[in-house]
Amino acid sequence: MPDYAWPDPDHRTLIGKRTTRVDSPVKVSGEAKYTYDVHRPGMLYGKVLRCPYAHAKIVSIDTSAAEKMPGVKAVQIIQGPGSNIHWAGDEIVVVAAVDEDSAEDAIRAIQVKYQQLPHLVSDAEPPSGSAQEQGPLSMDDIGDMLDNQVPTREMVSQIQRYGLTQKPSEDTLKGLKDDGAPDDVLTALRSATVHPEAGNRPPSNYQKAATQTTGDPDKAFSEAEVVSEGLYGIPVITHCCLETHGSISEWTDQDHVFTHISTQNVSGIAGQMAEPLKIPATNIRVHQDNIGGGFGSKFAPDRWGIFTAEISKKADGKPVRYMLERDAELKVAGARPSAYARVKVAAKKDGTVTAWQSNSWGTGGPGGGGMPPIPYVFSIPNQHLEHTAIRNNIGPARAWRAPNHPQAAVLTMCALDDLAAKLNMDPVEFFGKNLNLTRARENTYREELAIAAELMGWKEKWHPRRQNADGIVRGVGLSFHTWGGRGHASDCDLTIHPDGSVELKMGTQDLGTGTRTCILVVAADTLGIPINAIQLLIGDTNYPPSGGSGGSTTIGGVSSSTRRAAVDARDALLAKVAPALNAQPDQLECKNGQVSVKGDSSRTLSWKEACSKLGAMPLTIRGKNPDRSKPPDLTNSGVGGVQMAEVEVDSDTGIVKVKKMVAVQDCGLIIDLKTAESQCYGALIMGISYSLFEEKVMDQATGRMLNADMQFYRLAGLSDIPELIVHMMTGKGYDERGVIGLGEPPVISPGAAISNAVANAIGVRVPFLPLTPDRVLAALEQKGRA
Amino acid sequence: MRPFEYVSPNSRSQAIGLLGATWGNIEILAGGTDLLTLMKDDVVTPKRLVNIKDIADLRGISFDAQGLRVGALTSLGELADNENVRKNYPALSEALLEAASPQIRNMATIGGNLCQRPRCWYFRNGLGLLPKDENGKELVAGGENRYHAILGNQGAAKFVSPSTVAPILIAYGAKIRLEGHKGKRELPLEKFFVIPKTENDREHDLRPNEIVTELVVPPASDLKAAHYEIRQKEVFDWPLAVAAVTLKLQGTNVQSSKIVLGYAAPVPWPCPEAERALSGKPVNKETAQKAADAALGKATPLSHNAYKVKLAKVAVTRAILKAAGGAA
Known part of the structure; x- marks a missing residue:
């Protein structure tokens, strides 16, 4: 059984010490490339028509003038007539054109008629008695939840808890599926309880979301010696990512998509794009080198991730770039x-x-x-x-x-x-x-x-x-x-080549937190070689999948799988090297760029010499964390x-x-x-x-x-x-x-x-x-x- | 991009000839630090830009016994750093340094600073200079007016005048020189700013076919002056209150003064009531506060900006004390 345990303080060379982040030079020099910096050959520019109203129904859309404009390559309606719009700035139509100015001109040429509806944008204290118990959900509610990107888990739980006002027809379900409703939601809709009598209830902006009592508060307050009362609050703020959300998507052939996207979730994007694009996730490559801020707002491909790919297809697969404008970033992206x-x-x-x-x-x-x-x-x-x-x-x-x-x-x-x-x-x-x-x-x-x-x-x-x-x-x-x-699931491949070079591939991302540096610290400490002797490749779906960077799960995830891969690779290498040093593998150690017999410095090989014992083929080890149902070990x-x-x-x-x-x-x-x-x-x-x-x-x-x-x-x-x-x-x-x-x-x-x-x-x-x-x-x- | 014509004259008369009779279709481009943003945000949509940066005789700073003369194209940075300005009009230099970041100071011109458009967030969101909804209902009075005017706000204009430099220039007695179809004219800077009554009016008395050519500031050797700004952030922030003060002392008492508020009204707001309150008095915390109370005596705050009355009073008090040489 390999010993993955973290080394004790006396046996750490890099872990726990101060290591300057490895990507500092490229970041301070401007050499580091962010999604915003990506310019693909023949790239088209996307612009989006956004709804100016906080609540409205789309009556009609006329894109004919925009389609005829010079430089415009494709026009796509994102939300068509009949759609309900629930916030100002929501996406209605996207245009792809040869440059940003042409795309913007085309957007201005589109005619949309809206029917304005009453809106509420206040979060002031709800009027007394206004809070409604949540009742059974209508199909409009379900559509709204999908439009509003309510997480699947939350949707399923609400459908199960509150039921529906009507039984959805197979056509309705098919329509929802085409609109991107996840299978779990469709299953929940099929099996939901139906309460037809609840359909006529007027909707309220105020929903009772929780009532909980623990212990005996009435008694405790009546017996209290000191009571303090106050009003406290914290408003809605925006994520305001300095690199706005956005992506550049292209079709490399009839059924393969390549997407550059600003994301906290490189490995998880393809799976979310597959269904709307109607191609397998394996056909979608996602790449990102650096990200200029996410803070929790960049886990999904978002509408723009999907529509850049969709409109690229209309434009013969040419790359289409859409990075949100600053105002859009603050209005809709977090x-x-x-x-x-x-x-x-x-x-x-x-x-x-x-x-x-x-x-x-x-x-x-x-x-x-x-x-x-x-x-x-x-x-x-x-x-x-x-x-x-x-x-x-x-x-x-x-x-x-x-x-x-x-x-x-x-x-x-x-x-x-x-x-x-x-x-x-x-x-x-x-x-x-x-x-x-x-x-x-x-x-x-x-x-x-x-x-x-x-x-x-x-x-x-x-x-x-x-x-x-x-x-x-x-x-x-x-x-x-x-x-x-606790660390997330995170796979990696660590390869030691016979020439001594080492490569580590992982589909994670460095949010600017130092993930690259930390992966290298663990690998280098475990293999006893310097950080710069390891080539680290992250930020691409061509590498083993690693979890999204959210909930503080990255460091535990990437350090654990790196440690596992590095321990296994080290042990495999030592097994090959042991005969040359006349020792058993467990008598050997990797330290200071050398493989030596513990306590006998005369029996030493340099890292390069040691690796040559691998023979012709490089050694690749997959690092994989234990299932989350098991108690954690390294995290x-x-x-x-x-x-x-x-x-x-x-x-x-x-x-x-x-x-x-x-x-x-x-x-x-x-x-x-x-x-x-x-x-x-x-x-x-x-x-x-x-x-x-x-x-x-x-x-x-x-x-x-x-x-x-x-x-x-x-x-x-x-x-x-x-x-x-x-x-x-x-x-x-x-x-x-x-x-x-x-x-x-x-x-x-x-x-x-x-x-x-x-x-x-x-x-x-x-x-x-x-x-x-x-x-x-x-x-x-x-x-x-x- | 909305197409527009770009013309680059190299004389005043050429420039004036390229301007029109009404506002809206033609804009004058100098430093561009405000205008280009407004165009990118689609708030203004000119058909023609008249670039005046190639007109050489709109530049330059001179100083003599008659005072200071500043060409309209002089950058804020150049003016702030000018030795004569620093020595003779230190409060102006300070106001200029606080007006913007170094990059903006090096691009923005003094003429443009005085002609910049309001920072009102309704205006900047394309809802108009006198913001109204689609049914013609005024938006500011019942809306998000925390940064809006507390004085001179009885009409439809509720924004605050955006120049932080204008108040101290007015306090120094500056005059502005304009040139247009009908020739040249000069007016006291405080008369240059007007409160617009309709959406098609501008915030200044510049006619659509005129350009700002020069600023003239009288000698100030007998004045004590101060500029005081209250901003929430240390830098890169619009002020919540600005006060500019010049004092002429006789012995220890104030013989005369000029007190001007910024960010309080749709125009830089001279405060004769405060000047009267201070007249003949020694400068101390009590007299300064009384002057500040007088300055804001007729304030008419909106639903969410009563705090600005307090801030403006503090700014006036501190500016008076600072001008007199005490701690602000």
């Missing part, structure tokens, strides 16, 4: 659901938290969306939760780095921080006292809390909340977070982190500056300390940005997004970023857990930590993020009146 809550929390005088009650709401666009996991991290014994999902016309939500967790952190940690203030307790003491409620991660949090407080200088900086904020004031705040992060799940923020608030202008942030984070065994820290730095920067600036602003009257640009959709710039301190938990108690993902956890806490710091500074809670001057001044004014 939104993080909002979450707001009225929260009541109770405690004993000594700070022990006893009860939680929340009435929450939020929107994920047309699909409504679910309740964030509240109360977060702290399992409060007595709870009552109610959540209303708002279905509206702001555009579809997508997973945003740590889906639902930043929302949960704000709703929970801000409510608990207000409770600590009411108890007149230092939050470090208060949260520390309740750490038993975190169960599995209690000791980790305790250790992290102490380190964070030390690094922040919390003791010197914390003060009870001010009664009167005057001039420039400072404050500190903290938050806790958690995440899973694991479950991390905890603590973050602290220090802010300065100008109480005359309401302007908040973050002065310092501390992130203390565990993630099991760290492969590359440098890129792990970078993940945290990046997350803090992203966190400051959504805490202070980011917000998708919708105009209620027109239903349009007003700030779909880079002047009013503000992102933090260099000068908005203060001192950032990152501390990674390593060594005993952490390393032996195995490798755990780090993408999501550090971005969860900044919103809550910064909001808490502002409350500490100005003495009053600013209920909603982002912490803009208008909101800060309004909170101060309300306090002044109180």
Whole structure:
């Protein structure tokens, strides 16, 4: 049985050390190519006609003038007459032309008649009593769910749970299938319960999404010694990928497609394109070298991934490029659901938290969306939760780095921080006292809390909340977070050639997180050769499939399969080399570019000499992770982190500056300390940005997004970023857990930590993020009146 | 791309001859940092662009006993870095440096800065200068007006004047020179800005067949001046409030002053009430705050921008104190 276990600290040459990312030179020099940079020979340019209305029915489309225009090679209707459009900016027609200008002219020549329908783009608190229980679904609902890209699993569960208002005919089902409905959904529709009487119910924008009671909250509140009540929230923000979504597709022959796409999911794209294109997934090659940001919004081929291929076919297979324009990127290609809550929390005088009650709401666009996991991290014994999902016309939500967790952190940690203030307790003491409620991660949090407080200088900086904020004031705040992060399925092929060269192929992608570097660190450490002796090939469906980069699953996945392949390849090589060194394979080791008998340096071959013993044929080993139903070995799940923020608030202008942030984070065994820290730095920067600036602003009257640009959709710039301190938990108690993902956890806490710091500074809670001057001044004014 | 004619005259008279009698079909191209964006976003759709960058005598900075003369094509960067400007009009230099990133400062012209179009997000989304929905209903008053005007907003125009440099130029007493079919004219810069009443009006008193040729700023050796901006982000952000102040002191008391608000109204907003409040008074926090209260006394905030009244007051207070040499 091969020994895949991670080497102990004394036997690691690269793992856990600081390795500079291998793709730094090509990225800083501009040599690195992104999908946006891809220009294929004879390439055509796509442009899309988008619906200007937030809710409308398409009455008619006339593309005849566009089709006759010079340079136009193909025109394709994406959503035809009769379709219901549920957000402004949705795709109606695509044109492929010889250049962008011709395509744009053609788009302007298309005539579409819409019947405007009433829209809702607000996510304000639902009017009392407006929330409806979800009832049986109509075929329109099913069509809408497909249009709105509701995940298959979610659709199936809703169909099973709520049933249908009518039994779908075989024709309807066939139509749905042609529109791309997955088989699982069709199966669920066939076997769904039918409630014909429910068909006449008027639809509501407000759906009761959850009601849960744990313990005895009524009793706990009636017995409570201190109760704190507050309003908290975090708005819809967009992903705002600096490389917009998009793809370039071409038909290399009658039944083969080659797609360049900006994606987090290279290996998973072909399978999603196969059915709509009506060719086997094996006939679709997907390639990507580098990606300029995804953050959870780039897992699917999306409409543009499909229509670039479809319209390419109409244009004799010529490559068709469509990368979203900046405004389209912000309007339709990614939104993080909002979450707001009225929260009541109770405690004993000594700070022990006893009860939680929340009435929450939020929107994920047309699909409504679910309740964030509240109360977060702290399992409060007595709870009552109610959540209303708002279905509206702001555009579809997508997973945003740590889906639902930043929302949960704000709703929970801000409510608990207000409770600590009411108890007149230092939050470090208060949260520390309740750490038993975190169960599995209690000791980790305790250790992290102490380190964070030390690094922040919390003791010197914390003060009870001010009664009167005057001039420039400072404050500190903290938050806790958690995440899973077990590695995904990830295959790789590692080949050792008789000339000593080594090649590793894996269908993964490097989101900019350092995946390339980490794969090489594991392979090089295991084979005892330098990183630059290994050629790594990723980002193509020609390589073994590897999971999508989401949910912090990549590092655990790619490091595990790489380790397995490298251990097996090493052992196979040693078996071939052993006779030449007069030893048994298990007496040999690979180290410093040599294969030697352990403890006998006189019996040594260089790596190249050793590999020559392979004979004529290279050695290729497939690395494959154990099935997820089995307990993990090289990877694991479950991390905890603590973050602290220090802010300065100008109480005359309401302007908040973050002065310092501390992130203390565990993630099991760290492969590359440098890129792990970078993940945290990046997350803090992203966190400051959504805490202070980011917000998708919708105009209620027109239903349009007003700030779909880079002047009013503000992102933090260099000068908005203060001192950032990152501390990674390593060594005993952490390393032996195995490798755990780090993408999501550090971005969860900044919103809550910064909001808490502002409350500490100005003495009053600013209920909603982002912490803009208008909101800060309004909170101060309300306090002044109180 | 919508086709348009591109003409590149090399004299003022040629340029004026290529302009038209109405707005809309012809646009003047100088630095292009605003116009090209508006064209790409389909907000303006000219049939002809008149490039004036080849007109040599629209450039240049001179300084003498009569004051400062600045050609309309002078870049913001060149003007900010000019030794005479830095020495004699430091608050102008500061405003120019804060106006944009280095790349934009090197392209954008001072004439263009004064003629740039509003940043109103309804306007920039193609919903009009005086935004209305398809039924003619005004959009801003009941809409997302957090960045809109708090003064001079009783008519249909609710955007804020976008130039951050205009307030300090007005405070320094700048005059603008224009040239057109009917010859040359000069007017105080504050008269150059007007509040449009119809969708076809512009935000300035430039006629469709005129060009901006020059700015003239009187000597300022007896003035103390300050420019103060409140922005949420440190850089790359439009301000929420701008105040420009020039003070003439007699001993320790204010003999006269000029106080102008930016980002508060559809035009740069002179504040005679504040000037009167400050007149004859020593400059301290209390008198500065009283002047600020007077400046905003007639503010009429919209549904979501009352906070801007407070910010404008803070900007005025801090600008007055800064001009007098105290801490802002």
